[in-house]
Amino acid sequence: MELPNQQFTDEQLATRVQGGDLEAFNVLITRYRDKILRYGHKFLLEPGDIEDVSQEIFLKAYRYIQSFDPERKFSPWMYRIAHNEYINIGKKRKSEPLDFFDFDSFFPHPQAADNPVRDIHEKETKKMLDTCLDKLPDKYREPLVLYYYEDLDYKDIAEVLHIPVPAVGVRLNRAKKKLKEIAEHISDRTHL
């Protein structure tokens, strides 16, 4: 049986997949394929790697679909699998030091409000992100990508990164500050 793309929510489709409906899984692949590939690009992986890893992400999603709780949102669950896979492959490729201690999620922070209308500098930040993405550490790059490119809110980003919601706000603010510094540094060098 073929399913119309728009008729079901992600969560409803995931429930159908849990019941063994492979066509519903095909619709989910269609919906998330570009997002997962784009997310992989933001991890600065090689294009060849991204295609393979993305397939592995969807296969893992299928394998563990029974662990998805239909009462919760599907997208953070899907991005969490992608996050883990990309992080693993990134570690193998880049041999970056492991971040054993994360101050942002260690200490409590005041609740950061998620702005429903996004921030007024969104376009400017996105532009900076396009040019400076590769200069940002993973820790800061990922929340920015999830927020500005994947349109996830703080709560969803917290689910993907497995950190407390206030820590998302802290990390985004630090990431934006860092991004601004890098952008200014690049701008200074080009004007010299």
Added chain:
Amino acid sequence: MNEQPDKFQNEILEKIKSGKVSMQSKSALMWRTVLAILAIGLFALLAIFIASFVVFILKANGSWTLPQFGMHGLQEFLLIFPWLFVPALVLFIWLVERFMVQHSVAYKIPILYTLAGIIILVAIGSLIVLATPLHTQMFRFAHKEQLPLAGGMYTFFGRQRPDDLYVGTVVGANGHNYTISMPEHNNITIVVSDDTKFFANRPVAIGDCVEIIGEEKNSTITADSIKKFGGDRITPCNVFDQKMPLPGMMPTR
């Protein structure tokens, strides 16, 4: 619009259809969760065991109250403390934390709170274990050589004691002298001078369990300080089974 799978999707769907990739059943995932919870429980129990063992052994060898003797006592306490167990305790607490943060109940709150919660849990668990005769029984079995695995741990650390610290039960009092019965020695005489400091809220009497810091010469100890154990359930005087032969507990230095 119906979905027309392309190569990317076809490869995924083929792997599923061919059975190369299969969906894990709910029960398999539930077992994983059960195993993770069991691992958390096991590491927490190990942390509780180690923490309670350290407190027990310090009480059993008389070192627990050393800091009450002032700076000298504190120095000796730090020297005698079984630091070897601290990395193991930290490791197990860290493992509990690592397993817990995989679950939303833990990662949604700051790690500091999770860690504080685990430490409080380990502390309460240790107090509960110390309120039971578990370690005392294991200590006694170890001294009867009836505890094969952890026996050495109890006998070795149970013997650790600064060489100027003596513990025993007062069996006689004569003016400025006391006679104490030490679990590891024969009776020994304690000489009290005007300079001897007493850490007791009532006079030392026969039957009291005391610890003395002082210098031994010819089976006589000139006491610098004397402290009486309160109503603690675990003291060097009562940790041994009265019926069993006295072990050769000797000072470390």
